[in-house]
Amino acid sequence: MLRKLSLGLLLCFVSILSHAQTLEELKAQKAALAAGQAAEQAKVDSFAAEIAKLDGQIEILSGWQTGFDGVIGLTFGSSNNWQSNANPNSSFSNLSVGLNAFANIIKEKSFWRNTFTSNTAWQSLDVDTDDNTEEQSFLENRTTDVLAVGSLYGLRLNQDFAISAMADFNSSIFNFLEPGSLGFGAGGTYTPHQLPNFVAVIHPLTYQIAFPSTDSPIETTGGLGSKVKITYNKAFTGGVNWSSNFSTFLPYSQPADGSEEAPLFEYTWINTISFNVWKGIGIGLNFGIRQAEFEFDGTQSFSTLGISYGF
Numbered sequence: 494m495l496r497k498l499s500l501g502l503l504l505c506f507v508s509i510l511s512h513a514q515t516l517e518e519l520k521a522q523k524a525a526l527a528a529g530q531a532a533e534q535a536k537v538d539s540f541a542a543e544i545a546k547l548d549g550q551i552e553i554l555s556g557w558q559t560g561f562d563g564v565i566g567l568t569f570g571s572s573n574n575w576q577s578n579a580n581p582n583s584s585f586s587n588l589s590v591g592l593n594a595f596a597n598i599i600k601e602k603s604f605w606r607n608t609f610t611s612n613t614a615w616q617s618l619d620v621d622t623d624d625n626t627e628e629q630s631f632l633e634n635r636t637t638d639v640l641a642v643g644s645l646y647g648l649r650l651n652q653d654f655a656i657s658a659m660a661d662f663n664s665s666i667f668n669f670l671e672p673g674s675l676g677f678g679a680g681g682t683y684t685p686h687q688l689p690n691f692v693a694v695i696h697p698l699t700y701q702i703a704f705p706s707t708d709s710p711i712e713t714t715g716g717l718g719s720k721v722k723i724t725y726n727k728a729f730t731g732g733v734n735w736s737s738n739f740s741t742f743l744p745y746s747q748p749a750d751g752s753e754e755a756p757l758f759e760y761t762w763i764n765t766i767s768f769n770v771w772k773g774i775g776i777g778l779n780f781g782i783r784q785a786e787f788e789f790d791g792t793q794s795f796s797t798l799g800i801s802y803g804f
Contacts, residue, residue, distance in 0.1 A: 557598050562734070562767060564591040564777035566614075566799025589614035589637065589797040591779035593736060593765055604655070604684070605646045606692065608724065610738060610763055612639040612779055612797060613666060637795045638665035639781065641738070641761065643722070645694060647682045657682040659694060661722070661740065663761060668706070672788040674759060676701040676742060678720045690726040695719070701742045701757055703787040714754040714787070718744035732769030738762070755787035767801040777801025 566589040573582060591612040598605045614637035642662045647655035657680065664673030678699025684692055699720040704713050722740040729735070741760035748754040763781035770776065780796040 557596055559594070559596045561592070561594045562736070562765065562777070562801060563593070564765065564767070564779050564797050564799050564801045565589070566797055583619060585616065585618045587614070587616045589799060591765070591777070591797045601649070603646070603648050605644070607645075608641075608643045608738065610639070610641040611666060612637055612763075612781070612795060614638075614795075614797060635667060637797070638667055639763075639795065640664050640666050640669075641763065643740075645682065645692070645722075647684075652686045653683060655682045655684065656680075657694065657696070659696060659720070659722070661720075663740075663759075664704075670704045671706045672785070673704045674701060674742070674785065674787075675704070676720055680720075692722075692724045694722040696721075699742065701744070703755065703757055703759075703785070705755070705787050712754055714748070714757065716744050716746060716757050718742050718757060732775065734765075734767045734769065736765045738764075757787065759783070759785035759787075761785075775801050 566587065570585050589612070592609070594609045596607045613635065615635050617634060640663070643659065644661070645657055645659040647657035649655045658678070660675075660677050662673070662675050664670050676699050678696035680694070680696030680698060682692065682694050697719045698717070700715060700717055701720070702713070702715040720740070720742050722738075724736075724738050726736045727734070739760070739762045742757060744757040747756055761781065761783040763779070765777065765779050767777040768775045776798075777800070778796070778798050781794065783793040784791070785793075
C-alpha cells in the first residue's frame with residue numbers, strides 16, 4: 494500500500510513538472526510572437542507614413558489647394574436703470590467678422606499663391622435719458638475695416654528658391670482706396686521644403702502706389718522700393734492653429750522737404766490664432782498692427798476675439 498502511494502505521489506510530481514514546462518514554453522512562444530508582431534507593426538507604420546507623405550505630395554502637385562478660417566464675435570447687452578453705469582438706460586451691440594483664405598496651386602517647377610484677409614467690426618449704442626434719446630441702428634458705426642489681397646507667382650530654380658512676381662493690395666472694404674496702397678514687384682521667393690507653410694518674398698524691384706483718403710491734404714504718390722512679405726501657417730497639437738502675415742515696403746527715396754507727398758514706407762502684421770473645440774468650431778483671435786504715414790502718423794492696431802470656424 495505504501496509503495497502504491499509513493500508511486501502515485503511520484504506520478505503527480507512528474508505531471509506537475511510537465512505542466513510547468515509546458516506553461517513556460519507557452520510564455521516563451523507568446524513572447525516570440527509579440528516581438529514578431531511589434532516588428533511587423535513597425536513596418537506597417539513606416540509604410541503608412543510613407544503613403545501619407547506621398548498622398549500629400551500627389552495632392553500638392555495635382556491641383557488647387559484652398560483653405561478658409563474665420564472669427565466671428567457678436568455681443569448684445571442692455572441696461573435698465575442700472576445706476577452704476579454711465580448710461581443707466583441703454584442697449585448696445587457689437588459684431589466683428591474676420592476672414593482668412595488662400596488658394597494655391599503648387600507644381601514641381603512653378604507655383605501660384607493667392608491670399609485674402611479681411612476684418613470688419615461694427616458697434617452701436619442706444620442711450621435713453623429723461624431729456625434726450627440717442628438711437629443708433631445695428632451695424633451703424635464701423636470700428637474696424639481691413640482688406641488685404643495678394644497674388645504671388647514663381648518659377649522654381651530648385652526646391653527652395655524661385656524667381657517671382659507679385660501684386661498686393663491693402664485697403665478697406667467700405668472705404669475702398671481711401672486710404673490704400675497697391676504694389677507690383679519682382680524678385681525672389683524662399684519656400685524651404687522642410688517648412689512647407691513658410692513663404693518669404695523679397696522683391697527689390699517693386700513699384701508702390703499710395704492712395705490717401707479724400708479729406709487728406711496728402712497727394713496720391715508712388716515710387717520704387719523693396720517689398721518684403723513673410724507668411725507662415727502652423728498647426729499645433731491640441732487643435733491650435735496659427736497663421737501670420739507680415740509685409741513691408743522700403744522706398745528707395747523720400748519726398749522732398751515741403752512736399753505734400755507722404756513717405757511710402759509702410760508695414761502690416763496680421764495674426765490669427767484659433768483653438769479648435771469641435772469639428773472646426775472653436776475660439777479665435779485676430780489681431781494686427783500697421784504703420785503707414787500716408788494714412789496716419791502713428792501706429793494702427795485692431796483685435797477681434799470670438800467664435801472661429803475653419804476648414
